[in-house]
Amino acid sequence: MTDTTIGQDRGQASIQVPRPAAEQSRTFDWTLLVWLLFAAILVLIVVNPILRLVWESVATEDGGLTLDNYVKAYSRTRYWQALINTVVMGLGTAALAAVLAVPLAWACVRTDMPGRGFVRLSVLAAFIIPPYLSAVGWVLLAGPNSGWLNKVWMALTGAPHGIFNIYSLAGLITIMGLHLFFFIFVFTSSALELVSSEMEDAANVLGAGPVKTAFKITLPLITPAIIGGLIIIFLQSIALFGVPAIIAIPARYPVVTTQLTEFFSNNRVDLAAAYALPLLLITMSLLGLQRWMLARKGFTVVGGKGGERRLVKLGAWRWVMFGYALLVSVLAVFMPLTVLIQAAFSKAWGRGFAFDNLTLSHVNFILFEHQGAVPALVRSILYAGTAAFAALALALVIAYIVKRNLLKGGQVLAFLCMAPFVIPGIILAIGFYAAYAPPPLALAGTALIIIVAFTTRLLPIAYQNSVAGLSSIHVEMEEAVRILGGGRWLAVRRVVAPLLKRSLVGAWILIFVPACQELSTAIFLSGPKNRVLSVLIFDFSEEGKFEQLAVLGGLLLIITVIIVAIGFRIVGRDFMLRRQ
Amino acid sequence: MPVLQLKALTRTFGAFKAVDNVDLLIRDGEFVSLLGPSGCGKTTTLRMIAGFTDPTAGSIEVDGRVLSSASGSLPPEKRGMSMIFQSYAIWPNMTVGQNVGFGLEIRKIPADQAKKRIAEVLDVVQMGHLADRYPAELSGGQQQRVALARAIVVNPAVLLLDEPLSNLDANLREEMRSEIRRLHEALKITTVYVTHDQAEAMATSDRIAVMNKGRIEQVDAPYIVYSRPKTRFVAGFIGRTNFITAKREAGAVRFDGFAIPADRFSDLPGIADLTFSLRPQSLKLERTAATINGRLPIAGQVTKRVFLGEHWDYTFQPVNSGLHLKVAAAPSDVFEVGSSAVLALDPALLVAIE
Amino acid sequence: MKFTRKITRRQFGLGAAATSAGIVLPSAARADLSADAEKALYEAAKADSEVTWYDAHHHVELAELYGKAFNTKYPGVKVNVVRTTANIAYQRVAQEIKAGSLQCDVLSSTDISHSMDLKTKGLLEKFTPANAATVIPALQNADPDGFFHVTSTGTIAVTYNSGKVKPVDVPKKWTDLVDPKWKDQVSVGHPGFSGYVSIWVYEMDRLYGWQYFEKLKANNPQIGRSIQDTLTMLRSGERMVAAGSTSTAFESKVKGEPIDVAYQEDGTIVVVAPSCILKGAKKPNAAKLFMEFMSSPAASQIAVDAFGESIHAAIKPKAGLPLDQLKTIIAKPPLLLKAQPELKEKWRETFGV
Structure with a gap:
């Protein structure tokens, strides 16, 4: 071991490395505000619908309280x-x-x-x-x-x-x-x-x-x-x-x-x-x-x-x-x-596998004649994609707050993120409906209500994935950035984000796929302008139009498979089969 | 120049006092270890110095400037310190060179200068040839060197090390601790080193602060901490020792089975009930009292022995005494169990503890 | 308080006026929509640019055909077709109103009680299309106050898989459907989902009492949701006989599928399906234009082309018999409205779903 030019004495290094400017006053951690904002969003999209649900169940027309509904709901x-x-x-x-x-x-x-x-x-x-x-x-x-x-x-x-x-x-x-x-x-x-x-x-x-x-x-x-x-x-x-x-x-x-x-x-x-x-x-x-x-x-x-x-x-x-x-x-x-x-390619599925039973008319009808099919398909992708981004962004921030203990009561936020997991889709839809369909927000029939409902519904998956991803990153990875003079944001940007990239892609797909197929929430929130593919499929099933339904289902599956295949390429084959 | 001072530093987690009223002054260029068992508060103290944890009470000052206090703390990124983490925290998404250069980048050092500086520092830690590797391709020891380089490249005001060697195997640990000391000799960066390993602390430090239950029990140079422990905890934690109780009598100190004149002690607290720490290494077993020069001979019997390769570990019982004293002896000093022997005791090495 | 009769074409209109069916013959035939009025309305509708139509009258393709025909006839006014079952349509409208965010402009239900209910609650816009005067008189003035108008009729008869049911076995009366020989072979819809089915249930209960459904239950019917489900069951051979809609059955028959229709001696049930404009509709003028369109002979032609029933005397059905050659049963809306919640509940109690 030989001493090199780094010098026998501190300060004698060949290149002077300045220290960060000494600041007497403590700087306010502005990011706190951002986190509080996210917390508020959570209250809005998780807590409020649940509260509204509870409220609907005990409220009378004139704003009083009653257990009458419970009696009625279990009366038969x-x-x-x-x-x-x-x-x-x-x-x-x-x-x-x-x-x-x-x-x-x-x-x-x-x-x-x-x-x-x-x-x-x-x-x-x-x-x-x-x-x-x-x-x-x-x-x-x-x-x-x-x-x-x-x-x-x-x-x-x-x-x-x-x-x-x-x-x-x-x-x-x-x-x-x-x-x-x-x-x-x-x-x-x-x-x-x-x-x-x-x-x-x-x-x-x-x-x-x-x-x-x-x-x-x-x-x-x-x-x-x-x-x-x-x-x-x-x-x-x-x-x-x-x-x-x-x-x-x-x-x-x-x-x-x-x-x-x-x-x-x-x-x-x-x-x-x-x-x-x-x-x-x-x-x-x-x-x-x-x-x-x-x-x-x-x-x-x-x-x-x-x-x-x-x-x-x-x-x-x-x-x-x-x-x-x-x-x-x-x-x-x-x-x-x-x-x-x-069924998708049959004139009548009941007639079985026969050449004279083959037709492309259902494909043609769905793709070119039915006014609602293609827009519904586009909406499904759009809504599910947006919801996946929103859920992930929200879950990541909250997982980060919780994992890094940035806020008192972070565990409460974590609990709220996971809470939708225990709410069946139908019930969530009822809560959402009660909370946001009426004025002042009047979100009934809008894209927003479906996107937000999907976001809420899939928040637990997003959160679990975010926690899993963040857990794989030792907190010292970030502390190493900070002690060297980088702020928290820099640590997130340069270290956390790159390390999370792959697991985030996986998580996005894990949210996108079920959101794209989601029915139980969508069916109750869906109107003419925000009807998604799953609801359309369900409407077809109501009419027994199995051949056309099969074409629609096929479209949905094709999208799903493409997205999952992309996931395979980026994240590796097993990402959906691992326990999150 | 930086003088790091902890003033009545306290940190509680709920009802638990992790750090309890710690005062410590670390001089410019000094290497101080915080040594203690796990849970003694040493890591919490270090993290408070770094700014990752806020104190509940007390303050941390550098050159008189308050960095941390109960009312608020300068965030870690504003402290101009460096830290080496237990997990190394090498960023796996960056090469060795990028890892080391990160701090320079934050300080907006021009690329060409940074490059030169990175090369220098990597050479210092003997990693110059691996600058383009990714961390996953490095061994534990190499990662440790990268962590070192990354910490010193920015010429920090204070270097903090949090049990940096605990994840290395024994041989590498010994190599790295001398490496750390060598770097300190060369760079003279004010350093706080947290460890539970007394050998590490001894080998690297100018001074050791022994911590127990959130408090500093003693701060002294390694050999003083060893030879003149102030408390029972320090004596017991560092090395092996015999604790002997005694009573102060007129002109003498009465032990169980023997007494020593008071004037043979170097300093004796003025209390009646005394406890002494007596290192096994400061005792010697002889066959006859005749061979003992200038020490007190105490007759007795060997009651137990264990051979540990580098030395014998005898247990000696003085005549008419209930004491069982551990005595270290060279491999060639062979005594059979049950045989009579004489213990050579230098009263100056009896350290009265609190 | 129903009328069950055999009518001739001429009698069809007159007879209706004479009964207590709540369908009142106009004192004088009014003129249809004049070209000028149509143009004015079209221009006003253009400003609305679109109209949202909740349609339970027709099956998916047909609903789309109506949408297309309207869009073609009136470029610049786009109809958003939302085809769904009567109950879901009603439920959505009710929720939209409750939510203060009405999406639906025109509601075409198969369950006249829904329109009556909305009218009673003051949720409909009063509007009588000029073209309503061109409709078969018996179907005119379904609502004397002009809040809703019959824009479609459908007939419910026994439909069957002609490949499996021997001609001698074809049910002749509704009661044949509950004959034990059809055990595991009957298919019906659900009155909780389908307006057609709820009217059928109402009529069967009225004619034969609730034991009709007790017997039906013993036959273990396949219960679908919409009335179209029954056709699916017949086509696939899952079930042999059904209480089904004639129009889609004829359509299948013409396509060469083994499906046929048997009109019942005790009465073919005619469902008069009204359309209405919601009060506070966002696109009022386009809604009016659409109501005119739905009342026009052109709309009947579309229905007939798709094997449906015509509401204009001049336009004859493509298959099956015109209404005036049948013994028909038309339910009286106010009674229907009153009886329905109870009947639906009874149905659920009986069939468990």
Whole structure:
């Protein structure tokens, strides 16, 4: 080691580096104002609609308070039945999803099953097909008399009736389960990725066989993830609007969302609000339960990171496993897609696959004749894109405030960001409607109300992604900028932003895709000038125009796939399959 | 020139007093370590100096100018300091050269001068050949050197180091701590160094401030902190020691089993109940009292021994005493357990502590 | 208080006047929209530049055809077509009014009770199109005060999959639909969603009492939302018979699909569907122009071309029988309005949805 020209004495350096000018007075941190502004926005888009919802449920016409609405909303056995039905449906969906997802996740992460990449893509595809679209697909597949599956069954067996009836509780559960099992898959594979082979080896060494190891060691380790996934799926399924509207009404299986629509369509926003609030409480307590479970010490996978993971050799069983995975993919993706594509290009879908049944007229009608279709498509992209930017910007700032402890009560902001997660889309729409449709804002039927509602609805995803992204950036990265003389803004611009770039692109897509497909909020806020594609699709489903609906759905899917593919290129293939 | 002064500096988190009334004056060009166990408040103190944390009470001044006080603080970017972080905080989106040059860029140093300066500093930390690498391509030690270069390139008024070596393995840690000291010798930047590792603190510092429970217990040069600890905590935290209690009697200090004339002590507090710290290294075991020169012989027995390679670790029990004294001895000084021995004790090395 | 009769073409108008159906024959036929008046209105409408039309009369393509025809006839005035079910349209309008942000200018509902309700609440703009005088007299003056006007009629009959239902089995009376032989083969819409269906429910209840629906329930009908859902079920072979709209059924039939219509001996139900202008409509003149358009023979021609019913005597339906050759049932709006909430609730109690 030799001393160089840097000098034996400070100040003797070959180049004088000036110190920042000494300032006696403390400069005011102007950014505080910006943060306060964002906090205010949050109050406006999250707190107010919820408060308005609560208010609607207890307010009388002349501004007094009453519990009358609650009495009315639960006055009939039919209303209670809908609630019970909803719980049954949710439990069934969660159970089915677990059966579908857990083996697949294990096979994809821990075994040498062939086609793992393909299976992962299928799982993703199952998720990005909007559930109302697959519901229509399943109507075409498993309508009791006319569905393709039943036709094939009748042709094969000569039976007078089909065996599948999509218009049933089982049908509801199947459609929802095949869509929502994505969540358990993601949660479980993330957990499995943390279980090192050493943990399993430790059990093997003690004499446990592979099956015993799987059930005694691996399964308990991933149980919190599975339960977390189950809860999410339960909550998602009970909040879905499109699938019950398409399936549950013909199935004569009323659920909460169809009941809410009834109240809403009778212009009883007050009853809808009162009916919705218990659902909100269920959701909140379940999510609380999930958090509590995940927080329990000793129940989470610790110290697994970095541990080596070997793939379990399944031998011949790997083909069995692959068969199962293929079956799930076919049910969740390929069958509904095939019949929808068939419908899109058929004169009448019921006439089947025949050359004389082929037509481009529906494509032509949607693209060139229907006045509403193309504008709705454009709106969907525009609204979803704007909402994704808005949600991300808001979530980022708040996540930053919270992570960096910049404001007292930052946790409250974080809570508010996550709060929309517990609010089913329909309920949020009712709250938004109550809060912003009337004057003075009079946002009914405007683009703004939909964009803001989407923003609110997807704020939790944005926030979680922002927190995850910021957590990966050590606070010292920024402190290093600041101690060298850079302000907070410079630190954000030069260090935080570049490091977040990739995860932000991923997050944007994770918001854009569901926003583009969002139905349950949009349906209640949509007017002629702000009608989005999902609502238009739903309107078509009301008329049974499945062929044209299929064309519209196809457009929606094409956009989604393009955006996701861009995400793959920029962020890497797995970004949507990671637990956020 | 910068004199960094902490005045009655206090920081509470809720009911917890992380830093409690700390006074410390760091002279220009001095290298001071804040040494203490985790949770003692040393990092909080450092972060207050840097401006990342505001004090609850007290102040931080540089050359008499208040940087931090309970009523407000100059933000970190206005302090002209540099800091090396525990995580290094090397920006992964910039090359080594860009990392090092960042501070110069903020100071609007013309590009050509900056380039020259970056090269110089990188050479100082022996990283000149890796200027175009990205941090992910560097080893832990190399990242540490980048952090060093980035901190010193701007010629800071005060350099702050927050446990900079805790993420390195033992060999590299030893290398880097001498590197840090070498740089300090060369640059004479006023430095505050936070560590829980006494060897690091000893090897690098002009003075060590030993902290415990938010307070500074002693500030002194490393050898004084070691040889003349002021408190029980300092004596126990730095090195190993024997704590012996004694009673002051007329003209003598009475220990359990033996007494020492009062005039043999260098300085003796005027209280009746005394506690002394006695380093195992300042004791010596002999076979007979005859070999002891100028020290007090205390007869007794070896009750335990552990061989640690560089030295023996004996436990010695004086005759008619309940004391068990740890004694260090050279590998060649072999005593069997149970054998009789004589302990050579220099009363000057008995340090009375509070 | 309904009238059920077999009428000839001549009788159609006179008979209507004589009944208590609430449709009053005008004392003298008025002239249709004069060219000058049309031009003046067109000019005024141009200033509005657009008109928003909530349409529950027609299915998607047909609604778009109307929109196109209007846009072609009156360049510079663009109609925003919002095709939806009667109930959703009504619900949106009601919410818009509540919100003080009216989007809809012209509402064409299939559920006359909606128009009556809006009228009672003073939410409609009084306007009688000059062209209303050209309409079949029986359909004129649906509202004696001139707040809404029949712009479309539809007929509900039994529709069936002719590939699956043998000619001898084709239902002849509405009661045949609840015959146990059609178990798992009936398709109906939902009165909570569809104005057509709610009128059908009203008439069936009136004719046969609620046990009609108890029997229907035993047949496990497929319950769609709109009345068009029933056709989808027939086309796909999901169900064999339905209480459906004749116009789309005929359209399918002409396209070569195995669909046919059976008029019922106990009465084909005629749905008179009114259009109205909302009070405070943002585009009042364009709305008026659109009302004229909807009342004009040109509009009937569009309906007929799409296998719909005409509201002008001179324009004959493309398939099926004209109204005057059928035994028809036309519901009386005020009673309909009164009975509907209860019937919808009864339906929900019976069918669970």
